[in-house]
Amino acid sequence: MRASDAVRGQVRRSGYRRLSHGLYLPLLDGARADEEQLRDLAAWCLVLPEDAVFTHVTAAYLHDWWLPKLPRFVPVFAAMDLHSNRPRRAGLICSRLDRAADTEMVRGLPVDACPEVLLRAARDLAVLDLVPMVDSALRKGDATRAGLDQICATGRPGVRQLRLASSLADPRSESAWESILRLFHHVIEIDVVPQKQMFDDAGRFVARVDLWVTGTPFVHEYDGGEHERAPRRTIDLRRGRGLNDLGITRRGYVADDLLNHPLAVLQEMDRELDRPHRPARLARWRRWVAESSYSDAGRRRLQNRWLRRTTGIADWSVPA
Template identity: 50%
Template sequence: MSKHQSSSRPGVVRGQRPLSTHRRVAHGVYVERPAPGVRDDPRCRLIDDLRALLLVLPPGATFTHVTAAAVLGWSLPKLPDVPPVFASVGDRDPRPRRPGLICSRLRRSHLHEEVLPASVRGAPVPVDHPAEILLRAARDLGTIDLVILADSARRLGHVTEESIRPVLESGRPGVRQLKRAWELSDPRAESPGETLLRLLHHVAGASVTPQVELYDEGRFLGRVDLLLDGAPSAHEYDGGGHRGEAQHRRDLRRERLLQRKVDRRGYVLDDLLNRPHAVLDDIDRALQRKPDPAREAAWRRLVDNSMYGAGYGRVIQRWRRLGGFDDWSGTRSTSVAKRGLVTKPDQ
């Protein structure tokens, strides 16, 4: 049994199996349907699918890109419901062809197993070095998308300045894009929405400090997502977790406390993507400066080049050319459509 395979999980097999007892992952690759009482949430199904795909990958293959990011628990940018599975193999290894599986031959001789964080070495399936995961993603994704990944990887301690330096100095494809994203990343971000909000402030030329704890005469008032430097103004991302009735009551009480120290403004994803002028107006008023249409134009260009804008269509077409997507319409509801790789920014 592989070190990445647990006896408590459903078995994976190569060859034809009846759909009554097995779930089809790809051509000739199946996962046993879990027994009653066995955990079967989207993350478990993702791991089971990847364990099955290891049967057709060469020895030493690892998962990379957004696939590995999902395995490691990183926050993800906007993705299709069923993104491809990304794997990396040695430069002399064969690349198996399966719909929805994209294999890359990558040279990783400058990276060594011992520098991997323990949490990465203990992943349920083999994943690439976190710095390589980011580099592989940089060949497809835009700056916003990469910063979301980098923020999360840094927050979890999977990537550091030291560990990513060999990759940034390698001159390989994607390095230029990754360098820009790395410079913009911040480990203090706690969600993709916070990352988007911080980047909008960066484009607007407004310096902010993330995750600031506020006190009033020694009494803790709360911690705000972003505090504008030089202005008593706090800007926060209000995601889906703030919509429940009980949470809404807590938010109102918190907001009343914060008003003693700062002017608190909350934003949702629609504000950041479709109504950035409203956020920029609040920034300009807080900093007592004149509006500049160039700031909004710069932000819209950044969004347009990401998975939140026109970049989404370009990336999807590229992925289709490289490996296509699974199209098992008869089993979609119970297999790949529930891999759980999508993490929406408002959650």
């Protein structure tokens, strides 16, 4: 796909917006944010080689995978052949490939193969950022276990992080925060089953729950903002009554619980399961949160890393 209305190499002041050095797009009144983003990516194709593909979080966005809480400045990520011309533009990070790109067309734009996209993202993203992305790629069928296993068997940069994320991934998750809630249970050593279907004694379906605590009458779910809206609230109340009739206790959690008050959540779950309370179980969780884009420090780390690379070429044809 090429941007038919983008202008390259000529200064435009009135009626245009500057995308990068020598790259302009005409203003479009009433355009949605997603539409503008696609126009931007199509315009970037004008300064990329013909064999270039989008990768990293840029390709993840095009695939509509679950993205982490990215910093304000997010460059466009592309990859190209070893011998192609190397564009240098602010806001663009180009990586060199030691192979021919396995190009797929997604929303009219060229992207690298899904395992390669995830591997590229794994070089920058933390565990809490990467696992939901892998979950969504598997859930949509864009990536497969076999493809991930194949790339994780190599010794390329980012493999260790992707291997860990792949081992923790589960395509049954229905949202990024459900994935993060599942990871919290993994860290504090509570076995859960995602998307468990509940039936009454007559075999009638009652509800499908986010996480069933294995072997217990407890279910844990992530309650996003949509649960506060009137239509969804009505459904949730009816569903909750059905679970109560089965003798099942439902507990809902939000992002603030997991990021800022994990000790309180751990205490509640320990009491619920009648097991000894051990705050040391949270050590790895606190480290994962601190490293991720869900902390200020994690977003600054990403921002600084990308700013250092935004005008250069990262050559991944040799070990990092």
